[in-house]
Amino acid sequence: MTKIGLLHTGIRNEEKLLLQAANTQGVELNMIDIRSVKLTPSNVSEWDSYDVFLERSISSVRGNAVISFLSDLNLPVINTQSVMEICNDKFRTACILEAHNVPVVRSILVFNEETAKEATKELGGFPVVTKSREGSWGRLMALVNDADALESVFSHRAFMGPEQSAVIIQEYINKKESRDIRAFVIDGRCICAIYRTSPHWITNTARGGVTSNCLVNDELQAICKAASDAVGGGILAMDIFETDSGYVINEINHTMEFKNSEDPTGVSISGEIISYCRNYNA
Amino acid sequence: MNYHTANGDQIEITSQIIGDITVGEVVQSIEGEMYEVRNIEDTNITVELIQVEEDWGE
Ligand SMILES: Nc1ncnc2c1ncn2[C@@H]1O[C@H](COP(=O)(O)OP(=O)(O)OP(=O)(O)O)[C@@H](O)[C@H]1O
Ligand SMILES: [Mg+2]
Numbered sequence: 408m409t410k411i412g413l414l415h416t417g418i419r420n421e422e423k424l425l426l427q428a429a430n431t432q433g434v435e436l437n438m439i440d441i442r443s444v445k446l447t448p449s450n451v452s453e454w455d456s457y458d459v460f461l462e463r464s465i466s467s468v469r470g471n472a473v474i475s476f477l478s479d480l481n482l483p484v485i486n487t488q489s490v491m492e493i494c495n496d497k498f499r500t501a502c503i504l505e506a507h508n509v510p511v512v513r514s515i516l517v518f519n520e521e522t523a524k525e526a527t528k529e530l531g532g533f534p535v536v537t538k539s540r541e542g543s544w545g546r547l548m549a550l551v552n553d554a555d556a557l558e559s560v561f562s563h564r565a566f567m568g569p570e571q572s573a574v575i576i577q578e579y580i581n582k583k584e585s586r587d588i589r590a591f592v593i594d595g596r597c598i599c600a601i602y603r604t605s606p607h608w609i610t611n612t613a614r615g616g617v618t619s620n621c622l623v624n625d626e627l628q629a630i631c632k633a634a635s636d637a638v639g640g641g642i643l644a645m646d647i648f649e650t651d652s653g654y655v656i657n658e659i660n661h662t663m664e665f666k667n668s669e670d671p672t673g674v675s676i677s678g679e680i681i682s683y684c685r686n687y688n689a
Numbered sequence: 690m691n692y693h694t695a696n697g698d699q700i701e702i703t704s705q706i707i708g709d710i711t712v713g714e715v716v717q718s719i720e721g722e723m724y725e726v727r728n729i730e731d732t733n734i735t736v737e738l739i740q741v742e743e744d745w746g747e
Pocket of ligand 1 (some may be wrong): 544
């Protein structure tokens with residue numbers, strides 16, 4: 408029988424749904440609070456007894472550290488280190504999708520205000536979106552309508568430490584019906600998707616976006632498969648925009664939140680995740 | 690269920706609880722603050738305020 412080690416920090420409803428799904432499927436699942444682990448390469452015996460680890464940390468610093476540690480010891484962890492490294496970085500995600508001819512929001516990485524202005528021109532002018540390479544829940548993102556606003560973004564970022572001097576300038580996508588799509592993709596297959604609708608241009612459900620079911624058509628299935636192949640597969644949540652020329656990927660998350668999506672889609676995302684872990688062959 | 694901090698402050702929880710409440714679970718108060726469950730004794734649940742950190746979220 409498969410033994411899954413669920414790596415967590417605080418326990419959210421997602422983790423409880425995963426526990427329930429494991430029970431339902433008769434899979435052994437142990438909760439491992441990675442806030443209290445001591446990682447040392449000389450003692451791996453406590454990790455050896457698992458068939459697979461599922462990384463579910465709320466904190467990316469902790470989660471990513473444990474993924475790297477386990478990968479370096481050749482222990483199977485979902486998602487893999489390479490998927491984590493790509494998806495953790497919105498700019499790398501964009502580059503890799505582009506390299507695989509997957510439609511993606513046009514992004515330019517800059518390090519100062521001057522090049523940000525040039526990038527804005529190259530993208531067709533204002534409005535643009537500025538964001539950090541890493542980030543979540545819509546934080547540190549700005550919708551920039553003019554040069555004054557762009558200047559403010561850079562003057563604020565100057566006080567945020569060296570990491571925040573790298574800024575992604577992105578074309579602003581005017582969302583159809585004020586919504587975007589969050590697609591849940593496991594092993595290259597989109598198992599379900601939701602619309603996130605909001606009067607605000609940031610639609611994250613953590614920020615008040617309202618969810619509804621989005622039927623998965625062939626075109627959506629195809630872009631999800633292509634994007635999953637490009638970044639290395641696994642369990643992924645893709646943020647996708649609808650445009651006149653078709654779907655484009657905004658970003659891909661490697662440790663997804665899904666508690667608000669099981670109800671509207673009627674799909675047991677937690678059940679699908681556990682099934683994937685059970686049959687996982689590294 | 691009676692949610693309170695270690696100092697005895699009552700907290701009203703709005704988040705939906707799936708199954709049994711567990712130690713380590715993150716819950717949200719009516720004011721939108723996040724708490725983590727530290728101790729459970731029957732219906733007495735001790736929670737501690739946690740700060741949302743920058744590296745949190747998906
Ligand atoms: N270029 C853009 N044009 C229009 N809307 C955007 C653009 N970029 C982001 N948004 C909106 O802001 C939301 C959050 O952006 P994004 O997904 O890039 O970062 P994040 O949500 O902070 O990261 P995570 O999904 O990992 O929590 C998107 O879901 C979308 O609604
Ligand atoms: Mg997002």
